[in-house]
Amino acid sequence: MPQFFAYPLEELPYLIISLLIAFSFHEWAHALTALAFGDDTAKNEGRLSLNPFVHVDIIGLLMVVIAGFGWARPTPVNRFKLKHRRLGSVFISLAGPISNLLLAFIAVGVLVFITNGTDTTSGDALISFLYIFIRLNIVLFIFNLIPLPPLDGYQVVSEFFTQRMKSRIQPLEQYAFLIFLILALTPLYDITIGPIFNILVPSLLTGMVDIFQMILF
Template identity: 35%
Template sequence: MLYFLQNFEIIPFIAFLVVAVLAFAYHEFGHAIVADRLGDMTPRRYGRITLNPFPHLSLMGMVMLVIFGFGWAVTPINPSQLRGNPRTSHAVVAIAGPASNFIMAVLFAIPLRLTLGGYGILISDMPSWLAQFLFVFLNIGVRLNLFLIAFNLLPIPPLDGFWVLRGILPVDLAYRLDGLRQYGTMIFIVVIFLLPYIGISVFPAMNEFATVMYNLLVNWSPL
């Protein structure tokens, strides 16, 4: 997935950064717009109800992305201001981020299918460097957004999957789950960074999900 970050190549690296900015920003925009529609004005007060990607980004998260290939962004919300059941409303806000990434994956996949279909429908008259950039850009656009869906749906606080799981569990189990929140950062570090060193990793499953979905969006044909 991030092979080109370990084996530096300028065109894939630039394409990755552009896609990552869009993927992170519109993931957060998904959270912001749904929270706003459900009555929480916090994202609006922070200027997050905008398609401009930059207000959604974290400077430190982007610096970490450039250096280590791992970044983040955060949307401020106040779950107590959401209409309806607080748990389920928060879950709806949480799932909106991965849903936004799925929409983006589809939007990248459509021109990529056209490009792969004849490898020239979109890029035949372009300079070779631009054609290469576009092809890599679209390919990374699909793969990264699909990977972010799998990553963010891990049921680990503070990832979206935790809030989705909390929203669909029975009340008693949901409140038991709340006990994990205080250990969220520690659990996250252990699962994402430490367990892979002893051969226990969630990344193969996430990559498999991204690969299967990529093939469905880009390569699958009903004929």
């Protein structure tokens, strides 16, 4: 029987729980940072919450399960309400990915503590969940920093575009999702974004494990 999902069937419960937590913290971090810079739009729309049901996009969630990538409902931001428009926009955009990195870091600490620093692949449910949760959050951190619209990485770099550059690039933004699909679902993946994940995911994970092993043992 062919594999229909992007993940093994037995991992789907862990994956869905991880996604609900990761997406919720990601969008909550955007909303909280926006409020700190003076924009209460997300708060007024009920997005300053860790309730996953106000953040999760069902289609985006299913896409992660089936295709391996997806999205949550974007947090609304009104740049004209920000106290420091450029700085605020950059911090708001970075807040989401950084929240995922922090979640991964905390989960690595828990994993190292309960496994006594040993490299175990035990079938224990908690350990299995933590492995998936950590990897997912590291992937979300890296993925969202890719400078393609509407990802957070693009929102950061676009703040430093000149008006002339913005006017030239803006018509191309509508094709960003198609470009990403081509990069993710064709052999181009192996020479474009694939190496980024293949290098950074294990490097970040190893670095986090080393930090906690030095602290705890």
